[in-house]
Amino acid sequence: MQRAKITLHLSIANLDLHRHIRSGKIRLAGNSRLKIFGQLNCRSGKRMNKKNRVFFMDENQAIVAGYRPCGHCMKKKYELWKTQRKDEQSTVI
Template sequence: MINDDIPAPAPAPARTYTLIGPDGRPYTSTTPGTLGGYRRDRLYGRLDCPSALRFIAAGGYVSNRVFFPDEATAIAAGYRPCAKCLPEKYRQWKTRGTPES
């Protein structure tokens, strides 16, 4: 008996993205994140944040670069808004954040 089964073609690998979930742990997503973040300082901001892009250009940032699907997830993961590209959010965060010392 001849086995003439044709192997199913391998599906084209879907582009995946590593995003940070609300528990602060990375997971694989099939959709890109909408916000970028800096793991070491637990900051999140716009993908085109000028200060993030400057760090990336300098080469010292990429290994700490993370991405979030949305803002609620970034906050849940314990990140705070970037003062540079999200000044409004940053002010709100400061207001409801740690008490003045």
């Protein structure tokens, strides 16, 4: 089983954060309390409290960590996630 690498916002200095974003080491942000991930420029994500913000290099890291796509900035992927989840729940019942 893969283990996701999560970078906490409060654990990284602003200069390092910007350097990682520019180099592509950080591509997505997530909310650790809600378990949602999305684009760095997402309107909803920008309002998030820093203590809840985490960063991922790619979608796979976020998914392995148990996060779902944002319904605002990743609408198609969110709809797919929602459909898959609904299908999984209907087979359990």
